[in-house]
Amino acid sequence: MKSAVIVFPGSNCDRDAQTALRDVTGGEVVMQWHGDADMPDVDAIVVPGGFSYGDYLRCGAIAGNSPVMREVVKRAEMGVPVLGICNGFQVLTEVGLLPGVLMRNADLKFVCRDVFLRVETTTSPFTTQYTPGQVIKVPVAHHDGNYVTDADTLKLLQDQDRVAFRYVDATGARTPGANPNGAMDDIAGVLNEKRNVLGMMPHPERLIDQVLGGTDGRAMFESVLAAVA
Amino acid sequence: MKAKIHITLKNGVLDPQGKAVQTALAGLGFTGVNDVRQGKFIELELTETDRAKAEAQVDDMCKKLLANTVIENYAIEIVEG
Numbered sequence: 001m002k003s004a005v006i007v008f009p010g011s012n013c014d015r016d017a018q019t020a021l022r023d024v025t026g027g028e029v030v031m032q033w034h035g036d037a038d039m040p041d042v043d044a045i046v047v048p049g050g051f052s053y054g055d056y057l058r059c060g061a062i063a064g065n066s067p068v069m070r071e072v073v074k075r076a077e078m079g080v081p082v083l084g085i086c087n088g089f090q091v092l093t094e095v096g097l098l099p100g101v102l103m104r105n106a107d108l109k110f111v112c113r114d115v116f117l118r119v120e121t122t123t124s125p126f127t128t129q130y131t132p133g134q135v136i137k138v139p140v141a142h143h144d145g146n147y148v149t150d151a152d153t154l155k156l157l158q159d160q161d162r163v164a165f166r167y168v169d170a171t172g173a174r175t176p177g178a179n180p181n182g183a184m185d186d187i188a189g190v191l192n193e194k195r196n197v198l199g200m201m202p203h204p205e206r207l208i209d210q211v212l213g214g215t216d217g218r219a220m221f222e223s224v225l226a227a228v229a
Numbered sequence: 230m231k232a233k234i235h236i237t238l239k240n241g242v243l244d245p246q247g248k249a250v251q252t253a254l255a256g257l258g259f260t261g262v263n264d265v266r267q268g269k270f271i272e273l274e275l276t277e278t279d280r281a282k283a284e285a286q287v288d289d290m291c292k293k294l295l296a297n298t299v300i301e302n303y304a305i306e307i308v309e310g
Contacts, residue, residue: 058297065294094297101299104245148242148300182245 001027001228004042006072006088008034008063013049013085013205020205021046024221037067043228044081044125045072047088049141049203059102059144060090069095081125081224082197086142089189089199098192098199099157100149105142106182112141114213115180117165117188117202118172124191125227126198127164129219135172136216138202140180145201147183147190157190164198165189230275232287233306234295237268242300271295283307 003025005017014031021029021044032039034052052063063069069091076082076097084092092098105111114137119130130136149157157163165188169178179186181201189200204217238244244266251265273290277283287305296303 057295061294061297093299099299101297103243103300106243106245108245108249146245150299182243 001025001043001225002030002041003027003044003046003224004030004032004039005046005048006032006034006068007048008050008052008066010052010054011048011050011087013087013203016203017046017048017085017205020208020217020221023208024218025225032068034063034066034068037071039068039071039075042075042080044083044224045075046205047072047082047084047091048205049086049088052087052091055087055144058094060087060092060094063087063091064094073097076192076197079194079196081227083126083220083224084197084199085203085205086140086145086201089201090144092197092199097197098190099153100147100190102142102144102201103146103148104144105146105180110141110143111145111180112139113180114139115188115202116168116170116172116178118168120163120166121161121191123161124164124195124198124223126220126223128226129223133172135168135170136219137207137214138204138216139206140202142181142201145181145183147181147187147201149184154185157187158185160193162191162193162195163187163189164191165200165202230277230280230283230310231308232273232275232283233308234271234273234287234291235268235304235306236271236291236296236301237303238266239300239302268301280307
């Protein structure tokens with residue numbers, strides 16, 4: 001499996017994503033510069049976390065208009081799995097691949113800690129290697145992770161089983177304290193209608209090695225590997 | 230000519246920064262502020278000399294980049310000179 005990680009000025013989780021992909025899939029990982037729309041054929045694309053373009057204007061707004069993102073949109077429409085993590089999630093909403101928007105955290109604070117997520121669907125190229133309802137521990141680190149969308153879109157996401165992850169406590173229960181940013185419906189990750197684009201605020205690429213505190217993120221990359229094999 | 234653009238959050242969209250400013254104002258003793266909504270002001274210097282064309286261009290800019298119309302409204306004012 002060959003994959004690509006998009007690199008913007010200000011990306012800071014691109015190397016983590018590269019390591020995770022290389023470690024889990026064993027295949028080549030292309031680091032694709034944002035100004036270069038000439039991307040080789042790849043089986044999967046990760047839009048990584050960070051602060052692309054310093055979050056100027058709005059998080060992800062400038063990155064969304066970069067040459068490479070126009071290519072990423074094309075590949076996504078062709079069915080290539082695209083995973084947007086943290087700032088990558090913000091970029092994917094800005095380009096319209098995913099609905100909604102990530103607003104400033106409800107308590108206005110940058111949040112950096114481990115959270116628990118419940119796997120809400122295993123019907124996607126990113127989640128088949130999890131079990132339905134599985135509770136996983138993954139870190140978040142963001143200032144703007146407060147997922148907001150209109151009521152009609154929220155209902156659509158629920159009805160079409162497109163909420164991939166929700167914030168829960170360690171037992172898997174949805175409690176007010178478990179949601180780190182005020183996201184609507186405790187949404188931590190959403191899928192597009194074709195289910196080949198996932199955006200999520202937490203960082204699965206940071207938990208692929210026991211040395212770093214756990215391996216709950218590995219199954220996501222194993223899922224992608226299984227999906228494209 | 231110049232374009233002045235006001236970008237504001239749509240009604241019903243929670244504005245945590247506006248709320249924080251409101252709380253801070255109350256803390257300073259400024260009572261009687263019912264609500265605070267925070268937005269952006271952007272000023273553009275344009276080479277276009279035709280008012281209608283300038284307005285159409287800026288409208289396109291707002292839709293494609295300057296505003297996120299999922300949560301934001303924008304208002305454009307074209308100023309001569």
